[in-house]
Amino acid sequence: xxxxxxxxxxxxxxxxxxxxxxxxxxxxxxxxxxxxxxxxxxxxxxxxxxxxxxxxxxxxxxxxxxxxxxxxxxxxxxxxxxxxxxxxxxxxxxxxxxxxxxxxxxxxxxxxxxxxxxxxxxxxxxxxxxxxxxxxxxxxxxxxxxxxxxxxxxxxxxxxxxxxxxxxx
Amino acid sequence: xxxxxxxxxxxxxxxxxxxxxxxxxxxxxxxxxxxxxxxxxxxxxxxxxxxxxxxxxxxxxxxxxxxxxxxxxxxxxxxxxxxxxxxxxxxxxxxxxxxxxxxxxxxxxxxxxxxxxxxxxxxxxxxxxxxxxxxxxxxxxxxxxxxxxxxxxxxxxxxxxxxxxxxxx
DNA sequence: GTGGCACTATTCACTCTGTGTATAGTGCCA
DNA sequence: TGGCACTATACACAGAGTGAATAGTGCCAC
Numbered sequence: 001x002x003x004x005x006x007x008x009x010x011x012x013x014x015x016x017x018x019x020x021x022x023x024x025x026x027x028x029x030x031x032x033x034x035x036x037x038x039x040x041x042x043x044x045x046x047x048x049x050x051x052x053x054x055x056x057x058x059x060x061x062x063x064x065x066x067x068x069x070x071x072x073x074x075x076x077x078x079x080x081x082x083x084x085x086x087x088x089x090x091x092x093x094x095x096x097x098x099x100x101x102x103x104x105x106x107x108x109x110x111x112x113x114x115x116x117x118x119x120x121x122x123x124x125x126x127x128x129x130x131x132x133x134x135x136x137x138x139x140x141x142x143x144x145x146x147x148x149x150x151x152x153x154x155x156x157x158x159x160x161x162x163x164x165x166x167x168x169x
Numbered sequence: 170x171x172x173x174x175x176x177x178x179x180x181x182x183x184x185x186x187x188x189x190x191x192x193x194x195x196x197x198x199x200x201x202x203x204x205x206x207x208x209x210x211x212x213x214x215x216x217x218x219x220x221x222x223x224x225x226x227x228x229x230x231x232x233x234x235x236x237x238x239x240x241x242x243x244x245x246x247x248x249x250x251x252x253x254x255x256x257x258x259x260x261x262x263x264x265x266x267x268x269x270x271x272x273x274x275x276x277x278x279x280x281x282x283x284x285x286x287x288x289x290x291x292x293x294x295x296x297x298x299x300x301x302x303x304x305x306x307x308x309x310x311x312x313x314x315x316x317x318x319x320x321x322x323x324x325x326x327x328x329x330x331x332x333x334x335x336x337x338x
Numbered sequence: 339g340t341g342g343c344a345c346t347a348t349t350c351a352c353t354c355t356g357t358g359t360a361t362a363g364t365g366c367c368a
Numbered sequence: 369t370g371g372c373a374c375t376a377t378a379c380a381c382a383g384a385g386t387g388a389a390t391a392g393t394g395c396c397a398c
Contacts, residue, residue, distance in 0.1 A: 002265060003383095003384075003385095004383095004384090005268075006268050006272060009272040009276060012276060013275070013276065017347075017348095018347070018348070019345095019346060019347050019348080020346095020347095028271070029268065029271075031262070032262045032263050032264065032267065032268070033262070033263040033268070035385095036385065036386065036387085037347085037348080038348095038349085038350090038384095038385075038386070038387080039384070039385060039386090041347095041348060041349075042383085042384080042385090043384095046382095046383080065347085065348075066346090066347065066348085067347095067348085079272070079276070080278065082269065083269045083272050083273050083276075083278055083283060084278075084282060084283060084286060085286075086286045086287045086289070086290035086291075087265055087266060087287065087290065089290055089291070089293065089294035089297075090294075090316075091265075092315070092316045092319035092320060092323075093200070093201045093202070093312070093315075093316045094201050094202040095201065095312075095315050095316075096171060096256050096260075097256060097315070098201065098311065098312055098315050099174075099175050099198065099201070099202070100251065100252045101311070102197070102198075102308060102311075102312075103175060103178040103248070103252055104252050105308075106182070107178060107181060107182065107248070107252075109249065109252055109253075113253060114252060114253060117253060117254075117255045118255045118256065120255070121255035121256065121258060122255075122258070124258065125258035125259075128258075138333065138336055138337050139271060139274075139337060142267065142270070142271075142330060142333070142337065143262070143264075143267050143271075145326060145329060145330075146261070146262075146264050146266070146267050146326050147259075147261045147262045147264075149322040149323075149325055149326045150261035150319060150322050150323075151261060152322065153318040153319050153321065153322035154261075154318075154319075156318055157314060157315050157318045160314060161311060161314075164307065164311070167307055168307050168308060168311065172355075172356095173354095173355090186376075186377095187376075187377070188374095188375060188376050188377080189375095189376095204356095205356065205357065205358085206376090206377080207355095207356070207357065207358080207359095207377095207378085207379090208355070208356060208357090210376095210377060210378075211354085211355080211356085212355095215353095215354085235375090235376065235377085236376095236377085
C-alpha cells in the first residue's frame with residue numbers, strides 16, 4: 001500500500017476526485033515516483049473499501065460519473081501512521097546490483113564488467129542530477145540530494161567490490 | 170521480472186525441480202530477498218511460457234507430479250542480459266523516506282520526529298549488521314557492506330534534511 | 339462549420355507479484 | 369499409532385502496474 005499513501009495524504013489536504021488528485025500528485029511526486037491514472041482510481045476504491053475515504057458527491061453530467069472523495073478520520077490516522085513509522089530495516093538489503101555481481105561470480109561471467117557498466121550509468125545520472133540542482137527549489141533539492149547520496153554509496157561499494165574480486169572468485 | 174531472475178540463474182547451474190531450486194535460492198539469496206514457495210512455482214511456469222526453461226521429466230510417484238526444469242539457450246541469454254544490464258538510473262529517486270518527510274512538512278506534522286525515528290531505526294540496524302560482520306564469509310560481507318553503505322547514506326541525508334527544516338517549512 | 343486535437347473523467351482487461359492455505363505422500367520417533 | 373517434519377505442488381486471492389477504451393467539452397485552424 002505504501003506506494004498509494006502519498007495519494008491519501010493529498011486527499012487529506014482537500015477533497016477531490018480522481019483526476020484532480022492525480023494532477024496534484026504529479027506536481028509533487030511524479031518526478032520521484034510516477035503514477036498512472038489507472039492506479040489512482042484503483043487506489044481510491046481500495047481507500048473506500050477500507051474506510052479511509054468516502055464518496056461525498058456523485059456528479060453525473062452526461063459522460064462518466066464524477067466521484068468526489070473525502071478522507072475519513074481513519075484515513076487521517078493511516079496517513080499519520082505511515083508518515084511516522086520508520087522504514088523497514090532491511091530496505092537496502094535487497095539489492096539488484098549485489099545479486100547481479102553474485103550471479104556473475106558464480107557463473108563465470110565477468111563481474112568487473114557488471115561493476116564497470118553500473119559505474120558508467122551512475123556517473124551519468126550524477127552529472128544529470130548535478131545539472132538539475134542549479135534551478136531546483138528547496139524541496140526538489142532535498143529529493144536530488146537523496147538520490148545523489150545513494151548513487152555515491154553505490155559507487156563506493158562498486159570500488160570496494162572491485163578491489164575484492166580476486167578474493168571472492 | 171527482476172526478482173525472479175536470480176532463480177533462473179540458479180537453474181542455469183543445474184536442472185532442478187521447484188522445491189530443490191527454492192532450497193538453493195534460500196542458501197544464497199534468502200537473507201537479502203526472501204521468496205515464498207508459491208512465487209517459485211509461478212516463476213517457473215512463466216519461464217516456461219516465455220521459452221526460458223522447459224520441463225525435461227515429469228515424475229509421478231503417487232502425490233503431486235515432480236517436474237524437472239532445465240534452462241534453455243534463450244534463458245541463458247536472459248540471465249546474461251540481466252546480469253550485465255545496469256540498473257535504471259532512477260532507482261534511488263523513489264524514496265519512501267523523502268515522501269514521508271515531504272508529507273510531514275506540508276501537513277503540519279513533525280518532520281523532526283520522522284527523521285529522528287528513522288535515525289534510531291537505522292542506527293539499530295547498523296549495530297546488528299556490524300555484529301554479523303565478524304563471522305561472515307567474503308560474499309556475505311559484500312552484502313552486509315552494501316547495506317551499511319546505504320544506511321550511512323540515509324543517515325547523512327537525515328542530518329542534512331534536519332539542518333534545512335526551517336528553510337523548508 | 340467541421341475535422342481534429344487537447345482536456346476532463348473514469349473503467350476495464352490483463353499481467354505480474356506476493357501471501358496463505360490446501361493437498362498428499364513418506365519417514366521417523368516417542 | 370498419533371503427530372510432526374519433510375518433499376512437492378497447486379490454487380485462490382489481493383495488490384501493483386500498464387495500456388487501451390469510452391465519452392463528453394471546448395477550441396482553433398482551415
